[in-house]
Amino acid sequence: HLEASLFFALTMTTEEIKNYYEERHKQLKTELTTLENFMSLRGKVLPRRRAEILEDRINDLAMKVTNAQGRLDQIAKIPSFTTTLRWRKAENYQETKRAWEAFWAFYWLYKDFPKHDNVENFLYAAFASANGVKNREKSIELGEEYLANTDWKSFRADVTFIMANAYQSEAKVQDALAKSLDGAISTKDREAGSVAKTKAEEYYNRFFELCDRFLEVMPEHEYSRDFINMMGSVYFGRKRFDDLLVKFAGVENGVMDRSKGYVNNEKFNKSPAMPPAHYFSGLALLATGKFNEAKPLLGALVGVNVT
Known part of the structure; x- marks a missing residue:
């Protein structure tokens, strides 16, 4: 005893x-x-x-x-080691595969000590654990709280990447549901289809917001290439070529505005995002029949002047 x-x-x-x-x-x-x-x-x-x-x-x-x-x-004379001990407890839960207990331990550590010097680590651990137990509600809550603080950059790439993928995946689910109910006969199914379509747009919008925000804050990060690729895939999958051209190349109604688009932004000159931005822009122009306009964008990929 x-x-x-x-x-x-x-x-x-x-x-x-x-x-x-x-x-x-x-x-x-x-x-x-x-x-x-x-x-x-x-x-x-x-x-x-x-x-x-x-x-x-x-x-x-x-x-x-x-x-x-x-x-x-x-x-009364002992210094407090509460946060250190609670962190160790949470880690022990994690190491012994007690995933839900680990999640709640990290979650309440973050919530109880929001002003601690290591609060960014507390929050990320809680976020990662929420994803581990597939607690979508808490994952979104914690991810949004992390991204809302622009001073936090240690895990911004990972958090944004996970969040963007989550929103994109959910948008696809809602999009597929809306399409499956397109032309439904019953009022209930038509309403469900309408709700799904609205949700899909909301999730896609949030997906693009997350990608844009990351590229604005950390344009030279290695993940910037992945965010461009994800956005490009979504645009092509939905056949939104005009939207892609505006965002990536500043091309609207066939005319390039040099003040818009990733390929015209000086912050992206040394960014890993630049090659895929040129690539998707060129493909989008080809997809819309603008072959001559696509040449300089695709030529930039191989370092030649295509005429």
């Missing part, structure tokens, strides 16, 4: 230990006061042996009260 108690104590935070001894001190003090009051009122008329037993109990309680107070005095 003693070894188990000591082992458990090693997993308790300073605050938990303090609460334990405060409660213990309170209980012992209450019992001691009750017995002392009883003895002052009835002690003289009690049988001698009974009185001796109660006196021993009072002395024992008095010692325990003193010890509990001593513990509280010691604890």
